[in-house]
Each structure stands twice: as C-alpha cells, then as structure tokens.
Amino acid sequence: MKKRIITALRPSNDGHQFVFYGDCCSGIPGKPFEHNFSRVNGALQRLCPQPEFIVFLGDHIMGAYEKDHPLEAQWQHWLKEEMRWLDTDRIPLYHCTSNHDTFDTVSECVWRNQFPGIPRNGPPGQEGLSYWVRRGDLLLVMVDTSYSGLGGPGHVESVWLDATLTAHADARYKIVAGHHPVFPVNGYAERPLWCLMQAEADVFWAVLVRHRVLAYLCSHIIAFDVQDHDDVLQVCSGGAGTNYGPGGFMGEGEYHHYVQASVDPGNFQLQSIDVEGVSRETYSKPIRFPSK
Numbered sequence: 001m002k003k004r005i006i007t008a009l010r011p012s013n014d015g016h017q018f019v020f021y022g023d024c025c026s027g028i029p030g031k032p033f034e035h036n037f038s039r040v041n042g043a044l045q046r047l048c049p050q051p052e053f054i055v056f057l058g059d060h061i062m063g064a065y066e067k068d069h070p071l072e073a074q075w076q077h078w079l080k081e082e083m084r085w086l087d088t089d090r091i092p093l094y095h096c097t098s099n100h101d102t103f104d105t106v107s108e109c110v111w112r113n114q115f116p117g118i119p120r121n122g123p124p125g126q127e128g129l130s131y132w133v134r135r136g137d138l139l140l141v142m143v144d145t146s147y148s149g150l151g152g153p154g155h156v157e158s159v160w161l162d163a164t165l166t167a168h169a170d171a172r173y174k175i176v177a178g179h180h181p182v183f184p185v186n187g188y189a190e191r192p193l194w195c196l197m198q199a200e201a202d203v204f205w206a207v208l209v210r211h212r213v214l215a216y217l218c219s220h221i222i223a224f225d226v227q228d229h230d231d232v233l234q235v236c237s238g239g240a241g242t243n244y245g246p247g248g249f250m251g252e253g254e255y256h257h258y259v260q261a262s263v264d265p266g267n268f269q270l271q272s273i274d275v276e277g278v279s280r281e282t283y284s285k286p287i288r289f290p291s292k
C-alpha cells in the first residue's frame, strides 16, 4: 500500500523550505535507536515537496559510549546504510558536531575524514568542525559546541561567528546551528552538561541578537522546543531516535520527530512531524526585517 504524503509548509517564491533534526545516537546495526531513526527517516521521505536541504544537529552516532564499535564503522553504517535513501547531490545534508560525535581530538580527526566535503572556513583549529554555507540569500553557520580546544562539550566561540555574520550582513535569512542549547530545555539546566557555559552563552546570544539571526537550531535534549529570546528563536530538536541520555530521559509528551521549516519575507514557520507522519506541533512567527 502506498503511504500517504506529508504536506510541507510552503514559503512564497522568495523563501526557503528545509528540514532539521538530530540526536539519534545510531550507527550500530540492530540497536533500538537504529529502528527509531529509520522510522523518522521513513516519515521524512514522505514529505512533499522534499526539502531544499537538511541540517543534522549532531549525535548521529553513539560514539565512545559503544567501545566495541569503532567510530569509523559507526560512521560508515550511518552514512552508507541508514542514510542511503537520501540523494545528497539533490538535497544537501549539513552536519553539526556534538558530544557523541566529536568528544576529543581523535574523534575530531575521524569526523574530518568522514566529511571531506565540509568547508574548511571555520575559526583557527576548528576547520572542518565549525563552518558556514551560503545558499543565495540564506546564510547557515554551523558552530562546534564540543571543540576540544575550548574545553570540550558545552563551550563555544563567538569571535569568528561575529566576523562571519558581519561578512554576510547582506544575507536576508541568517540561521546558526549548534548541538548544545543556550537556554535550558525541559529543565535540563546543568552547564556544561546540558547547556553552553553561561558566560560563553551570554556572549554568543548577544552576537545572534546583534546580527538579527532568525534562529539558533540545537539538539542534545530529547525534545521539540521553541523559545524566543530578544527576538531570536532557540529551536531544539533532539528527536531523531535517541530514547534517553545519561541522567535524563525523553520527557512526558515528547516524541521522535523531525522539524520542517518554511521561511519567507512574511513568516518563519515550523512543524514537527512524528514517526507516523503526523504534524504534532506548529509554530509561526512574523518576520520583521530592519529598515534600510
């Protein structure tokens, strides 16, 4: 039986339509998270029309928590088997580093080897980990919130980010993505375990506000959550397949999902789609562009 399509939110002609999701901690054949991730991807394949691009917000693989499975093998299973359905020549997939993926200098090296196509335009030392991509009038900046050179998970730099956003001031839509939330989600407030270190987070968010970034996309917490702080959205999507994290679990009411986004000069719209293909939650925000 043919599965019914899932209707995407559509932007006007001047807009973009994309998907973001993260946190499946998969890469190991036969483990339960692989099944969860497969169901999320099944629902994503039914989205119509398909997105222009996809952002994966980190924790693709279980990483060091599964010591019997080499990182390279986990990555190859994730990329070549679990994501085999996606034609990345047609729909680019942009990747974000994270605590499970890039937790030390060795795993950062493995990451760089697995993703040779990631632009090496990040800050010194973070080449291939943090980077930016320009898609016409949309700027996408991926920040590494686990970089070993800054102290590992829960840290972030803002100088290169500020310079990058300044250099792309002409971009109509600016989106920044990183793995760790800035603001606590579902009560997970411990820093740097669940959120970015406070002092670094304050500087980081001030940069996003100053440059009128549309949204900071993050993951790490198994939830779908939207918060508006100083007119910049923090959108957390950690529903790609992980059932729980250390010291925490999927909160009551949360569910595995991906998020589909539509942005145009009038609105930024989101919907979370669960494994059955049901649009569970929606969010819409009018966009106010600065006067010239």
Ligand SMILES: [Fe+2]
Pocket (backbone or CB within 6 Å): 059, 098, 099, 100, 179, 219, 220, 221
């Ligand atoms: Fe994480």
